[in-house]
Amino acid sequence: MLGVAASKLGLECVFLDPAENPPAASTGRVIAAAFDDEMALAELADSCDVITYEFENVPVTAVRAIESKCPVFPPPQALEQAQDRLAEKQLFESLQIPIPGYRAIDSAIDLQQAVELLGLPLVVKMRRLGYDGKGQVMLRKKEDAANVFDALGSQDLIAEQFVQFDREVSAIGARSTSGNIVTYALSENEHRDGILRVSRALPEDEQLTPVADDFLHRLMTRLEYVGVLALELFVKGERLLANEFAPRVHNSGHWTIEGAETSQFENHVRAITGIPLADASVIDFPGMVNIIGSMPADLSVFNAANATIHDYGKKAIPGRKLGHATVIGSSIEDRDKRLQHLQDALSG
Ligand SMILES: Nc1ncnc2c1ncn2[C@@H]1O[C@H](COP(=O)(O)OP(=O)(O)O)[C@@H](O)[C@H]1O
Ligand SMILES: [Mg+2]
Numbered sequence: 624m625l626g627v628a629a630s631k632l633g634l635e636c637v638f639l640d641p642a643e644n645p646p647a648a649s650t651g652r653v654i655a656a657a658f659d660d661e662m663a664l665a666e667l668a669d670s671c672d673v674i675t676y677e678f679e680n681v682p683v684t685a686v687r688a689i690e691s692k693c694p695v696f697p698p699p700q701a702l703e704q705a706q707d708r709l710a711e712k713q714l715f716e717s718l719q720i721p722i723p724g725y726r727a728i729d730s731a732i733d734l735q736q737a738v739e740l741l742g743l744p745l746v747v748k749m750r751r752l753g754y755d756g757k758g759q760v761m762l763r764k765k766e767d768a769a770n771v772f773d774a775l776g777s778q779d780l781i782a783e784q785f786v787q788f789d790r791e792v793s794a795i796g797a798r799s800t801s802g803n804i805v806t807y808a809l810s811e812n813e814h815r816d817g818i819l820r821v822s823r824a825l826p827e828d829e830q831l832t833p834v835a836d837d838f839l840h841r842l843m844t845r846l847e848y849v850g851v852l853a854l855e856l857f858v859k860g861e862r863l864l865a866n867e868f869a870p871r872v873h874n875s876g877h878w879t880i881e882g883a884e885t886s887q888f889e890n891h892v893r894a895i896t897g898i899p900l901a902d903a904s905v906i907d908f909p910g911m912v913n914i915i916g917s918m919p920a921d922l923s924v925f926n927a928a929n930a931t932i933h934d935y936g937k938k939a940i941p942g943r944k945l946g947h948a949t950v951i952g953s954s955i956e957d958r959d960k961r962l963q964h965l966q967d968a969l970s971g
Contacts (some may be wrong), residue, residue: 624880624933625677625872626650628888637670639663646935659685667961668692675850675895677871679705681754696800696849696895704846706882707779712866718841720865723857728780733766737782744785744924747771751779755942756817761785786864788857792825793875794835795853798843798888799900805890806836807883808905809873812855818942821962822875822880823910826955834863842868851876851891853917874913874944881949882909908952912965916941924968928961 624931626636626647636651645653652670656663658681667674669691673698676686686699704710715722726737728747737745743765762771762782772780791814796806808824809832815954825831835856843852853873855866876887885893885901893900912930917939924930930948937945948965952958 624877624886624888625675625892628886629892631889632892632896632898634892637667639667641784644936646937649936658682659827661688664689665692675891676702679869679871680754697852697870698847698849701846701848701852705868706751707872708748708753708867712781714842714845715865718838720838720841720843721785722865723786725781725783728772728782728930729778729923731769731772734762734772734780734782735765738762738768738867740763741782741784745782746780746785747780749775749776749779749787750781755819756814759817785855788859788864790858791851791855792831792835792858793871793873794820794839795851795876795879795887796836796839796843797887797894797903798848798901799894800897802844802850803900803959804840804843805838805900805903807876807879807887807903808832808880808921809835812875816942818915818944819874819913821910821912821966822878823958823962824878824905824908826905826908830861830865831858838863838865839959850894851887873946875911877933877947878909878911878949879903880933882906882951906951908955908958909949910952910962911947911949912962912969913944914946914948914969915944918945919969924965928964928968930961930965 627650630650631635638647638651638653640653641657654663654666671693673694683703686695704714709727712722712725720957723742726736734874747762760771760774790811791812791963796804798804810822811825813818813821839854851872853869857864879886884904885909890900925948930950932948934946950961
């Protein structure tokens, strides 16, 4: 999707991807190698005027290694902070962005102490390399602490208070090299089994929008950020608590392709290449459903919902995101009816 946006701007892309036939192959040349392959990184740096990444588990060492040969955005320090849940939480705290209570965990004893201090349930997460809810376990009883610690590999964990949130939202923004910032409408996100299922753009909310935008501004300014950043938040009553941030374009912003004047992908490419950011305003009432595990046999469900289908061309694997479909509603009701229709059809 970044490649498509770049082509639209008349830019040529080269991709580094360890996958055999990655989705990006349809929009540019692929160097098929591991993210830390030195030869491949050198070839990439030689081929490009600017480098970006759209996966937050790219090794920071690899990104730092090419930084001297070719500019890399978002800045590697943002990647570094996002890769470690502890550093991420400390960053939020230093910016006075509220977060759930948490403790760093290095032993089963630490975890038992965290129960005393924070209460139950706790969400225990690996500090590094988790995604789509992988690498996390819910601790409901203190006596399970040792088992949970073992189950997560016995090191470098974090325990957080489980937030009984009303809903989850994400705030997505782009920052240019000159420090200009644009922000998208908040997205309300539904997860199941840790995987994003549905996102809906929220109409401007007097209470939440300015607070979320302020958090985004603080975060992007501190990180001297360039590119698109997504901040995942829990809404509880009138409060917003930060969960995590992603230094990249985000699944909850996929609706911006059809549902915003300029997509998150295009604004990311603009930001990193020095083209001025463009209008991020929302168009009507967009929503998105992820297609997970398998493509429906009958694609007419997308026509019935008047949805735009995006098929990533990936091999079907249970739990894998294979594509998404976007609807632009004429009203909230119209959007939600069509999203429900798609969800029913996809789960069938
Ligand atoms: N402290 C928490 N309280 C309640 N739900 C949580 C908490 N942490 C994570 N979750 C749920 O699990 C999902 C995935 O967790 P997250 O920390 O965002 O990890 P990932 O890197 O897998 O996206 C969240 O979107 C949320 O639905
Ligand atoms: Mg998340």
